Amino acid sequence: xxxxxxxxxLLFPSDGRNPHMVALMTSPMxxxxxxxPYSTLPSRMPHPEVYMDYIAxxxxxxxxxxxLVEALDGMNKKFVHPYVxxxxxxxxDGMPFPINxxxxxxxxxxxxxxxxxxxxxxxxKYRESPFSSMVNGSIADFPILxxxxxxxxxxxxxxxxxxxxxx
Numbered sequence: 527x528x529x530x531x532x533x534x535x536l537l538f539p540s541d542g543r544n545p546h547m548v549a550l551m552t553s554p555m556x557x558x559x560x561x562x563p564y565s566t567l568p569s570r571m572p573h574p575e576v577y578m579d580y581i582a583x584x585x586x587x588x589x590x591x592x593x594l595v596e597a598l599d600g601m602n603k604k605f606v607h608p609y610v611x612x613x614x615x616x617x618x619d620g621m622p623f624p625i626n627x628x629x630x631x632x633x634x635x636x637x638x639x640x641x642x643x644x645x646x647x648x649x650x651k652y653r654e655s656p657f658s659s660m661v662n663g664s665i666a667d668f669p670i671l672x673x674x675x676x677x678x679x680x681x682x683x684x685x686x687x688x689x690x691x692x693x
Contacts, residue, residue: 531570534662535650536671537577538643542627545668548577550650552660569657574612574648580623581645582616589616593681594656595674609663609671610656613680614645632675641679 535550552570575581575590582589595609614623623645630637649671653659 533650533660534664535574535648536663536665536667538626538628538647538649538671538675540579540624540626540628540644540646542631545628545665545671547663547665548648550574550648550660551576555657570660571657572610572612572650572660574650575614577648578612578614578646580617580619581614582618585616590614591681592656595671598670598673599677607651607653607661608656609667609674610650610652612648612650613643617645629675632672634676636676638679643675643680 530551530553532549532551534547536545537548538545551573553573555569555571571587573586575586578590590612593611593613595611596604597608617623625639626643626645626647629643629647649663649667650656651661651663651667653661
């Protein structure tokens with residue numbers, strides 16, 4: 527029987543605490559990985575919801591989305607080990623998640639509430655596919671992620687969800 531396997535990932539807490547490493551658990555997945563159509567590696571479902579406060583319970587991966595970061599702006603080559611950012615989308619009470627103070631501080635004067643990252647954000651690394659070949663991250667990834675968050679708001683889908691909750 528397959529077991530849970532964990533990978534080191536970076537957590538950006540929404541309450542303003544410093545980013546720190548957490549063990550991102552993954553479990554075997556029976557559906558093929560959509561990002562690796564020819565992969566023979568078994569797919570694994572990450573469980574970032576464990577670290578997401580106020581997330582709807584019982585929805586599993588339907589309560590969060592992910593965004594791939596394969597390069598920084600201005601790079602002409604992709605990262606050897608790209609990043610996958612997990613962010614919450616469905617809250618327990620239907621209200622918007624709190625703005626992530628840690629990322630807000632990183633963005634400084636370029637912060638815009640309309641595209642704010644909300645809730646606890648978990649960032650993991652992978653090799654070829656985010657669902658079949660995750661690798662351990664480290665705190666040394668923080669400068670690259672800080673550079674990404676300084677110039678990028680949350681994905682548009684995330685902003686649309688927040689707008690719908692406010693209406």
